[in-house]
Amino acid sequence: xxxxxxxxxxxxxxxxxxxxxxxxxxxxxxxxxxxxxxxxxxxxxxxxxxxxxxxxxxxxxxxxxxxxxxxxxxxxxxxxxxxxxxxxxxxxxxxxxxxxxx
Amino acid sequence: xxxxxxxxxxxxxxxxxxxxxxxxxxxxxxxxxxxxxxxxxxxxxxxxxxxxxxxxxxxxxxxxxxxxxxxxxxxxxxxxxxxxxxxxxxxxxxxxxxxxxxxxxxxxxxxxxxxxxxxxxxxxxxxxxxxxxxxxxxxxxxxxxxxxxxxxxxxxxxxxxxxxxxxxxxxxxxxxxxxxxxxxxxxxxxxxxxxxxxxxxxxxxxxxxxxxxxxxxxxxx
Numbered sequence: 001x002x003x004x005x006x007x008x009x010x011x012x013x014x015x016x017x018x019x020x021x022x023x024x025x026x027x028x029x030x031x032x033x034x035x036x037x038x039x040x041x042x043x044x045x046x047x048x049x050x051x052x053x054x055x056x057x058x059x060x061x062x063x064x065x066x067x068x069x070x071x072x073x074x075x076x077x078x079x080x081x082x083x084x085x086x087x088x089x090x091x092x093x094x095x096x097x098x099x100x101x102x
Numbered sequence: 103x104x105x106x107x108x109x110x111x112x113x114x115x116x117x118x119x120x121x122x123x124x125x126x127x128x129x130x131x132x133x134x135x136x137x138x139x140x141x142x143x144x145x146x147x148x149x150x151x152x153x154x155x156x157x158x159x160x161x162x163x164x165x166x167x168x169x170x171x172x173x174x175x176x177x178x179x180x181x182x183x184x185x186x187x188x189x190x191x192x193x194x195x196x197x198x199x200x201x202x203x204x205x206x207x208x209x210x211x212x213x214x215x216x217x218x219x220x221x222x223x224x225x226x227x228x229x230x231x232x233x234x235x236x237x238x239x240x241x242x243x244x245x246x247x248x249x250x251x252x253x254x255x256x257x258x259x260x261x262x263x264x265x266x267x268x269x270x271x272x273x274x275x276x277x278x279x280x281x282x283x284x285x286x287x288x289x290x291x292x293x294x295x296x297x298x299x300x301x302x303x304x305x306x307x308x309x310x311x312x313x314x315x316x317x318x319x320x321x322x323x
Contacts (some may be wrong), residue, residue, distance in 0.1 A: 003171045004144050007161055010152030011178040016208060018185035022193030023207035024200055031192075037318035040223035042191035044278035045291035046184070047216060047271050049311035052295040054268035057307075061300050070265020071272060077274045084116035087273045088266045091122070095265025 066102065070095030116270075117233040120213050123266050124155070124237050125244040126258040131158050132248020133255070138166030142249045149245040153211055153238060157181040187312040188215055195227040209234025211241075216270060221277030222244065223284075241271035258287065283317055290314035 001009075031039060055071050056062045073094030077087045135145035140162060146252035148158055164174040169323060189210055197204040218230035247262050248255070258264065277284045291314035298307035 004140050004165065007165065007171055007174045007178070008148045008151070010145050010175050011157060011161060011182070012148065014179045015152045015154055015157065015182045015185065016204075018182050018203050019189050019210045020207045021186045022189035022191065023196035026169040026193035027203055028195075028197050034319055035290075038315045039191060039193075039318070041284060041287045041315040041318040042187055042312065043219045043223055043225075044275060044284045044288040044313045045312055046188060046191070046308065047219070047275040047278060048288040048292035049184075049295040049308040050212060050216070050271040051275060052292045052302075052311075053267050053299065053307055054264075054271065056296070057299055057304065060295070060304070066262065067265045067268060071268045072264055074265075074269025075272055078269075078276055084113075084270070084273055085119040087158065088116065088119050088123070088270050091269030092262040092266040093264065096260065096262030099260070101260060 066095045066098035069098035113229055114232075114315065117217055117229075117236050120217070120233075120270060121236045121240040123258070123263045124213065125240040126255070126261065126263055127155055128244020129243040129248035129252055129255050130160065130244075130258050132245040132250075133252025134159070134166070135162040136246075136252065138162040140165060143251055145244070149242050152178070152182070153208065153241060154182050154185070156243070158172065174260070177303065177305075180303050180309075183305055184308040184312075185210065185320075187315075188212070191215075192218070192225045192230060195225055195230060206231060209238060211237055213237055213267070213270065216274045217257050219274055219278065222280065223278070249297050283320065287314045287317045290317065 051071070055067050056064055070091040074087050074091035077090045080089070118157065132145050133150065135148070135158070136142060145162070148161070152158055160177045160181055161174045164170070164177055189207060192215060196206060211234060214230050214234035214237050215225075217228070217233045218225045222224055275288060279288060291311040294311040295307035295312060298310055302310070
């Protein structure tokens with residue numbers, strides 16, 4: 001097997017297993033209260049971590065670039081209670097604009 | 103904390119906007135993967151099985167730079183390790199036989215997961231699976247087009263599409279911040295990720311950030 005196919009196979013199997021962890025091992029089973037208290041915080045925590053890594057994440061460094069303008073514009077649109085699709089489009093436009101300007 | 107709530111009817115339209123964005127990145131992946139020497143079929147098979155953009159881009163860039171098989175696998179596995187906590191957060195949505203749960207769980211991807219969050223710590227199964235199918239089709243068809251005719255398309259970053267994802271996640275984070283504990287946990291999680299970015303391999307900051315969930319062990323504020 002070539003190196004490329006080895007990577008595709010191993011990464012594919014690992015990712016399928018990662019995504020299946022909760023649904024297959026836990027499923028709809030009711031969790032003890034302390035555990036469900038922890039699990040219910042996964043949404044805000046992981047969303048916050050995704051915001052940070054996708055805004056300033058680089059190749060082993062913090063990168064402050066046009067994405068910041070996009071997130072800022074998206075945040076302003078969210079504060080103005082714009083619908084989600086508008087927030088997403090505003091963010092993309094602001095990112096593209098900042099990239100052209102700076 | 104805030105009364106901010108998502109206007110529900112925009113859910114489908116948002117999924118379409120995000121799918122269009124994902125399609126462009128799929129095409130971009132198809133193009134760079136082929137340029138990296140992955141051939142035409144392997145990138146498509148990878149999109150079908152891995153279905154996670156950042157890890158796939160990492161693989162193509164490492165293989166393209168002759169970075170080695172082990173390095174490519176390690177980077178991608180670390181990047182996708184976040185799907186362990188992510189899949190645990192939505193575990194309760196999955197019912198029925200194990201095989202069916204296994205198949206449905208493959209529709210979990212950052213964006214379908216984020217879109218399905220309802221702001222009260224719960225998730226919507228129909229949104230998760232519906233958006234997941236749409237995004238899967240977009241990612242697959244984008245990859246195929248990228249492999250076949252990627253040169254004809256522009257770079258998605260020229261269109262600012264890389265700024266769309268963090269804005270989406272931020273917009274979906276806001277309605278989550280209803281309790282003091284949720285705010286504290288989000289700030290702590292974001293701070294952990296921020297601090298670790300320069301010092302750890304990509305992917306690790308998000309996994310480490312999930313430790314902030316342990317604040318949930320405290321008594322509710």
